[in-house]
Amino acid sequence: MNAKKYRILFSQHKKSPESTWKDFAFELQTYFQSWLDELEIKTLEDLKALIISDQMKKKCGPDYKNHFLIEWLELNEPLILAEKAMIVTIIVTTRKLP
Secondary structure, three states, X not given: OOXXXXXXXXXXXXXXXXXXXXXXHHHHHHHHHHHHHHOOOOOHHHHHHHHHHHHHHHHOOHHHHHHOOOOHHHOOOHHXXXXXXXXXXXXXXXXXOO
């Protein structure tokens, strides 16, 4: 599996009725750790950048993702992501001008 899949598993995982809360906690920990391992997150600063970037990506429209499709998963630095988002905003705005 890749980082994207682990992130989805972590963020959308639901407790099954037949599992215990300890099982659920273990499953969440496993998905979260696998997500971090795939992205080689080693420090608290790396983790903060990942979480902030992840939130920013959730707010970006499809134009942003499509423009940076190849590097989208690796864009985990908030300031770099912000700079690239500004570029896409300018491109999209320019296209809409008469």
